[in-house]
Amino acid sequence: GENVEQHPSTLSVQEGDSAVIKCTYSDSASNYFPWYKQELGKRPQLIIDIRSNVGEKKDQRIAVTLNKTAKHFSLHITETQPEDSAVYFCAVSDKLIFGTGTRLQVFP
Amino acid sequence: DAGVIQSPRHEVTEMGQEVTLRCKPISGHDYLFWYRQTMMRGLELLIYFNNNVPIDDSGMPEDRFSAKMPNASFSTLKIQPSEPRDSAVYFCASSLAAAGVGETQYFGPGTRLLVL
Numbered sequence: 001g002e003n004v005e006q007h008p009s010t011l012s013v014q015e016g017d018s019a020v021i022k023c024t025y026s027d028s029a030s031n032y033f034p035w036y037k038q039e040l041g042k043r044p045q046l047i048i049d050i051r052s053n054v055g056e057k058k059d060q061r062i063a064v065t066l067n068k069t070a071k072h073f074s075l076h077i078t079e080t081q082p083e084d085s086a087v088y089f090c091a092v093s094d095k096l097i098f099g100t101g102t103r104l105q106v107f108p
Numbered sequence: 109d110a111g112v113i114q115s116p117r118h119e120v121t122e123m124g125q126e127v128t129l130r131c132k133p134i135s136g137h138d139y140l141f142w143y144r145q146t147m148m149r150g151l152e153l154l155i156y157f158n159n160n161v162p163i164d165d166s167g168m169p170e171d172r173f174s175a176k177m178p179n180a181s182f183s184t185l186k187i188q189p190s191e192p193r194d195s196a197v198y199f200c201a202s203s204l205a206a207a208g209v210g211e212t213q214y215f216g217p218g219t220r221l222l223v224l
Contacts, residue, residue: 034212043199043215044151089151096141096213098151 002027004092006099013080014107021102023090024072030093033066033073038101039086047088048075080106112216114200120222126188129219132181133202141213142175142185143199151199157183190223197221 003026013019023033034049050057050064050073057064061080066073077084085106090099113132121127133140141156155165160177168175172191177183187194197218205211 043217045215046212049212096153098153100150 002030002093002097004090004097004099006090006102008102009100010103010105012105012107015080015082017080019075019077019080019084019104019106021075021088021090021104022072023074023092023099024070025092026071027093028068028071032093033064034091034096035064035075036089036091036098037086038089044089077104080104082106082108112200112202112214114198114216114219116219117217118220118222120224121190122224123191124189125223126186127190127194127221127223129185129198129200129221131183131185131200131216133183133200134214135181137202137204137214138180139203139205139211139213140177140183141201141203142183143201143215144196145199145218146196154185187221190221192223195221195223 004023006023011019031052035047036044037047038044048059048062048064050066052068055066061078063076085104087101087103089101112134115130119127138159142154143151144154145151152167154167155175156163157177160180173187175185197220199218200216201213203211203213
């Protein structure tokens with residue numbers, strides 16, 4: 001079955017800096033890689049996703065890169081803001097196997 | 109659309125009692141997923157349905173857990189008897205198609221369950 005590892009588990013950055021979170025997976029047949037943001041006490045919400053036929057996707061300050069050969073994908077947040085503080089989860093495959101989450105704190 | 113609706117939002121019960129969690133997916137969505145979230149185990153898929161039919165229940169922890177989807181607009185997750193280790197937030201999510209084909213999963217607000 002699929003196995004997903006997510007790093008780091010916590011990440012603290014200064015406002016305006018960039019943040020990068022990485023996930024690795026094991027099943028080379030996986031082809032869908034969403035990222036979810038979960039604020040404290042709230043539900044996970046999709047912020048960006050990527051399919052295996054592209055290597056990068058951007059949406060304003062958020063980007064995701066995918067390396068299918070190495071079986072890893074990363075979330076990049078530029079110009080971080082305090083409201084970016086949350087737990088971020090990667091997920092893999094159509095059954096949404098989730099990573100263990102990264103708690104991002106952005107300090108003003 | 110009101111989004112995915114879950115009830116109750118909070119449930120406190122005593123060990124051994126039956127617990128029923130309810131979910132109403134977004135109208136027109138043909139996939140429904142039940143997840144459990146804890147600090148120790150993170151977000152885990154319990155079971156999912158396609159067109160009201162259970163497709164994969166391999167994530168259901170044990171026989172004390174059961175899920176049904178009697179129609180396209182309603183699903184239940186039942187725990188009988190409940191145990192303290194079942195304490196968690198239970199999320200329901202729905203989508204138009206399996207996420208692998210590119211449809212977003214929309215999560216409900218969750219039910220926070222505490223078993224004493």
